[in-house]
Amino acid sequence: MSDTRKPFPFDEFEPRWQSRWDSEKTFRTPNPGEEGFDASKPKYYVLDMFPYPSGAGLHVGHPEGYTATDIIGRYKRMKGFNVLHPMGYDSFGLPAEQYAIKTGQHPAVTTAANIENFRRQLKSLGFAYDWEREIATTDPEYVRWTQWIFLQLYSSYFCEETNKAKPVAELEAKGWSRDEIDNVRLAYVADTPVWWSPDLGTVLANEEVEEWKGKGHTVERRPLRQWMLRITKYAQRLIDELDTLDWPEGIKLLQKNWIGRSEGAEVIFAIGGKSVTVFTTRPDTLFGATYMVLAPEHPYVSEITTEDNKDAVEAYKKACSAKSDLDRTDLNKDKSGVFTGAYATNPVNGEEIPVWIADYVMMGYGTGAIMAVPAHDVRDFEFAQKYDLPVLQVVQPTDDSDWQGYTAPGTAINSGFLDGMPTKKAKGAIIHWLVENQKGERKIQFKLRDWLFSRQRYWGEPFPITWKDGKHYALPDSELPLLAPPLEDYKPSGTPDPLLSKARDWVELPDGVTRETNTMPQWAGSCWYYLRYCDNSNSERFISEAAEDYWTNEKPGMVDLYVGGTEHAVLHLLYARFWHKVLFDLGHVRTPEPFQKLVNQGLILGEDGQKMSKSRGNVVNPDDVVKEYGADSLRLYEMFMGPLEQVKPWQMKGVEGVSRFLARVWRLAITDEGNVSEKITDTQCTDKELLRVVHETIKKVGEDIEKLSFNTAISQMMICTNAFTQAGTVPRKEFTQFLTILNPFAPHIAEEIHRLIGGTELLSEMEWPAYDEQALVRTECELVVQVNGKLRDRIWISMTASEDEAKELAFASDKVKEHIDGKTIRKVIYVPGKIMNLVAN
RNA sequence: GGCGGCUUGGCGGAAUGGUAGACGCGCUCGACUCAAAAUCGAGUUCCAAAAGAGUGUGGGUUCGAGUCCCACAGCCGCUACCA
Numbered sequence: 001m002s003d004t005r006k007p008f009p010f011d012e013f014e015p016r017w018q019s020r021w022d023s024e025k026t027f028r029t030p031n032p033g034e035e036g037f038d039a040s041k042p043k044y045y046v047l048d049m050f051p052y053p054s055g056a057g058l059h060v061g062h063p064e065g066y067t068a069t070d071i072i073g074r075y076k077r078m079k080g081f082n083v084l085h086p087m088g089y090d091s092f093g094l095p096a097e098q099y100a101i102k103t104g105q106h107p108a109v110t111t112a113a114n115i116e117n118f119r120r121q122l123k124s125l126g127f128a129y130d131w132e133r134e135i136a137t138t139d140p141e142y143v144r145w146t147q148w149i150f151l152q153l154y155s156s157y158f159c160e161e162t163n164k165a166k167p168v169a170e171l172e173a174k175g176w177s178r179d180e181i182d183n184v185r186l187a188y189v190a191d192t193p194v195w196w197s198p199d200l201g202t203v204l205a206n207e208e209v210e211e212w213k214g215k216g217h218t219v220e221r222r223p224l225r226q227w228m229l230r231i232t233k234y235a236q237r238l239i240d241e242l243d244t245l246d247w248p249e250g251i252k253l254l255q256k257n258w259i260g261r262s263e264g265a266e267v268i269f270a271i272g273g274k275s276v277t278v279f280t281t282r283p284d285t286l287f288g289a290t291y292m293v294l295a296p297e298h299p300y301v302s303e304i305t306t307e308d309n310k311d312a313v314e315a316y317k318k319a320c321s322a323k324s325d326l327d328r329t330d331l332n333k334d335k336s337g338v339f340t341g342a343y344a345t346n347p348v349n350g351e352e353i354p355v356w357i358a359d360y361v362m363m364g365y366g367t368g369a370i371m372a373v374p375a376h377d378v379r380d381f382e383f384a385q386k387y388d389l390p391v392l393q394v395v396q397p398t399d400d401s402d403w404q405g406y407t408a409p410g411t412a413i414n415s416g417f418l419d420g421m422p423t424k425k426a427k428g429a430i431i432h433w434l435v436e437n438q439k440g441e442r443k444i445q446f447k448l449r450d451w452l453f454s455r456q457r458y459w460g461e462p463f464p465i466t467w468k469d470g471k472h473y474a475l476p477d478s479e480l481p482l483l484a485p486p487l488e489d490y491k492p493s494g495t496p497d498p499l500l501s502k503a504r505d506w507v508e509l510p511d512g513v514t515r516e517t518n519t520m521p522q523w524a525g526s527c528w529y530y531l532r533y534c535d536n537s538n539s540e541r542f543i544s545e546a547a548e549d550y551w552t553n554e555k556p557g558m559v560d561l562y563v564g565g566t567e568h569a570v571l572h573l574l575y576a577r578f579w580h581k582v583l584f585d586l587g588h589v590r591t592p593e594p595f596q597k598l599v600n601q602g603l604i605l606g607e608d609g610q611k612m613s614k615s616r617g618n619v620v621n622p623d624d625v626v627k628e629y630g631a632d633s634l635r636l637y638e639m640f641m642g643p644l645e646q647v648k649p650w651q652m653k654g655v656e657g658v659s660r661f662l663a664r665v666w667r668l669a670i671t672d673e674g675n676v677s678e679k680i681t682d683t684q685c686t687d688k689e690l691l692r693v694v695h696e697t698i699k700k701v702g703e704d705i706e707k708l709s710f711n712t713a714i715s716q717m718m719i720c721t722n723a724f725t726q727a728g729t730v731p732r733k734e735f736t737q738f739l740t741i742l743n744p745f746a747p748h749i750a751e752e753i754h755r756l757i758g759g760t761e762l763l764s765e766m767e768w769p770a771y772d773e774q775a776l777v778r779t780e781c782e783l784v785v786q787v788n789g790k791l792r793d794r795i796w797i798s799m800t801a802s803e804d805e806a807k808e809l810a811f812a813s814d815k816v817k818e819h820i821d822g823k824t825i826r827k828v829i830y831v832p833g834k835i836m837n838l839v840a841n
Numbered sequence: 842g843g844c845g846g847c848u849u850g851g852c853g854g855a856a857u858g859g860u861a862g863a864c865g866c867g868c869u870c871g872a873c874u875c876a877a878a879a880u881c882g883a884g885u886u887c888c889a890a891a892a893g894a895g896u897g898u899g900g901g902u903u904c905g906a907g908u909c910c911c912a913c914a915g916c917c918g919c920u921a922c923c924a
Contacts, residue, residue: 007879249845250844250845250846251845253844253845254844254845254919254920257843257844257845257920258920260923262923262924264924278924279923279924280924281923281924282924293924335922358922359922360922360924361922361924362922362923362924364923365923365924366923366924369924370924371924372924373924377924378842378922379922379924380924382922445923445924446923447923566918566919567919569919570919602846603918640853640854640864640865641853641854642853642854643854645846646846646847646854647846647847647917647918648853648854649852649853651852651853651866653852653853653865653866653867654852654853654865654866656866657853657864657865657866658865660865661864661865663879663880664880667880711853711854711855711864711865712854712855712856712863712864714864714865715854715855715863715864715865716863716864717864718864718865719863719864722864725881782860784859784860786859786860786904786905788904788905789859789904789905790905791860794860826904827904828904829859829904829905831859834859834860835859835860835905837859837904837905838904839904839905
């Protein structure tokens with residue numbers, strides 16, 4: 001398409017409408033007590049996952065979710081809701097800092113430029129955000145409250161009796177010592193092995209390691225002093241309360257698996273004078289333990305290893321620590337291990353079993369030690385085969401499966417007092433025995449680890465913490481926000497010292513007090529941004545009680561609808577739930593969950609069906625699409641591609657298709673010369689069929705929006721447009737109704753046509769039209785006649801025809817006669833208005 | 842290996858257990874045009890057509906299955922020795 005011949009002048013009217021909505025604050029959302037607030041309106045909070053403002057700008061994946069929420073938001077407004085639909089920027093993060101290292105440009109400068117570009121792009125798509133509520137996580141006022149919430153975590157502990165967070169002040173009052181309190185804070189300091197990257201100059205979370213390694217950075221394992229958040233205390237609640245949310249089952253399952261609850265037992269084995277505890281989910285197989293394995297990093301390894309085996313064990317440990325940086329996947333194909341020379345005593349039968357170390361046992365899960373039951377665990381079995389260790393059957397399969405490597409439940413054998421018990425009962429019995437004899441206990445184990453919360457970066461929130469004599473202290477609220485000092489040099493020092501430690505003037509305070517120099521991870525800001533939108537200019541509180549009360553729900557989740565990509569299924573969505581629960585426990589918010597309904601938009605692939613990436617050269621830039629076809633076409637296309645949640649490939653031809661549709665709508669009302677078409681009529685519409693299509697469209701589009709089924713809503717609007725075209729005349733009233741329902745999808749063109757044909761009100765401020773049931777009624781319909789389930793004829797018949805009348809007409813059909821001739825009708829199924837099936841033989 | 846998702850024309854996709862392929866793209870033909878583009882109209886699952894076949898494969902339930910049940914295969918995503 002050439003620039004000179006556009007099918008409709010979107011390049012002129014789209015920016016014009018955008019600036020009008022902006023200057024008139026059309027989509028401003030009043031809070032209680034503010035001008036324009038109407039207490040009679042119900043509230044609706046629809047939220048997008050805010051973007052990281054990268055230098056590359058928006059990609060086409062962003063407008064997918066954003067258009068979906070925009071349609072919902074505009075629709076709900078027209079339905080009479082007070083809609084909160086905000087936007088902001090997750091603007092801390094490593095790329096801005098990497099850029100600063102390369103160019104010396106302060107991250108604040110590049111971030112501001114990127115935000116400006118994102119804002120321009122978002123505005124060019126005509127989203128109905130309340131721009132006065134815009135936030136960026138890097139804003140000092142925002143940082144202030146992020147730090148404040150951190151201090152809430154710091155000043156709280158998890159009370160096991162009530163299963164809730166409580167202020168540590170309560171413990172102080174009870175006379176707990178400083179050290180005891182430090183041991184239970186929800187934010188605490190620990191020496192822990194972490195992934196540290198010398199060239200990035202920071203530690204990385206487990207889940208970030210692969211990403212940055214892929215970009216060529218090196219990563220190594222090191223024990224370092226770090227801030228941790230005690231999310232593990234919430235593991236059970238984070239699982240249980242998923243049930244109260246309207247989330248896709250797949251995402252719930254992902255979170256459950258990530259938290260990874262396992263029920264089992266801890267069993268104490270004696271090794272010489274020491275005792276080693278193992279965790280097992282199959283305590284019923286204790287009699288079948290033929291050896292024990294410790295993780296190579298297990299603290300007891302050196303002590304128990306005998307002289308003869310020392311060299312081999314040390315060599316193995318060394319090999320493992322070097323290996324830990326390599327891709328484990330490849331190494332794990334083949335199990336390896338070394339005998340320590342020590343023996344452990346099985347508490348249940350006194351058997352002496354050899355103790356090995358092997359890297360298939362992880363220090364980070366359970367106790368870092370296992371009892372190996374090769375007969376009924378595939379990993380132990382594999383290991384036993386390789387090193388020729390005994391395999392003892394203790395479970396009899398319920399079917400004729402081979403007992404070797406049989407892991408399903410069965411019946412206990414060779415297990416003393418457990419013999420004959422089914423697995424489930426045997427588990428209970430052995431745990432009872434372990435407790436009685438003080439050799440172990442029932443144990444619920446989670447995969448979830450405490451959250452490694454500190455980074456050594458520059459571009460993140462500094463911790464509002466000071467140190468004196470080896471103890472940490474909270475900064476008073478009055479000193480928030482604590483902002484990072486400007487630095488000349490952002491280059492990593494090559495040591496694990498945080499970048500901020502270079503700013504000596506900032507770090508060193510009087511009286512031997514120093515500042516904490518770690519910063520928070522990028523997740524911190526996104527953990528609570530949805531709360532700040534409700535009351536973003538409040539300087540007294542992170543959110544006022546009144547705003548929180550108004551925008552919250554009767555339901556457990558505060559936000560009514562949250563739309564974003566699956567990539568955040570576990571991390572962001574789990575972290576935000578955790579923070580919200582702490583704030584809930586402490587009485588700062590009144591719902592236990594942040595997001596009631598969650599929808600994941602599907603990935604948009606390139607035209608080649610592959611993931612979009614620079615290296616493949618299949619990236620579509622939304623700016624280019626807007627320039628060529630306009631914002632409405634981009635919005636409409638992204639919604640027409642297919643179901644929101646589905647993965648789907650981009651097709652530029654498809655954009656052209658929806659653009660043609662909008663052009664047809666335009667031409668219904670506007671002539672080539674730009675005048676109002678003579679087809680627009682002011683008389684009442686007498687065309688029953690046209691009326692029926694219009695009202696069917698109003699009905700279906702409304703229902704489809706509620707279901708987030710935008711592609712079918714658009715196809716119905718296309719049908720309606722075709723009906724207008726065919727009718728030859730366009731009754732103003734019905735056409736205006738059509739424009740009103742088109743408006744949430746393609747707001748610029750809808751408003752412009754409406755204005756041109758003489759509309760004075762903004763469509764965006766009109767009510768969603770009601771459909772007329774009467775107009776939908778059909779008197780006649782096509783009835784499908786089947787013989788033995790096969791379509792044989794269609795007959796026109798009254799909607800209210802009785803079965804006998806229908807049968808009579810059906811039997812009169814030659815095509816039907818042909819197939820029932822000489823046969824007996826055994827059965828007749830009649831679904832009025834749909835189908836008649838004659839069963840004959 | 843585990844978990845999840847997907848599988849319907851040439852393509853994107855529609856189908857409360859009731860006419861498979863709505864809507865759109867592409868393609869074919871026609872109109873308009875000196876011509877092209879744009880636009881408008883007709884057609885388009887397969888087979889030359891009648892008959893028939895047809896929603897990844899094989900079974901089952903049902904008067905009737907893309908849809909429900911069982912088994913299997915392929916593709917995509919996430920995760921990874923979780924004891």
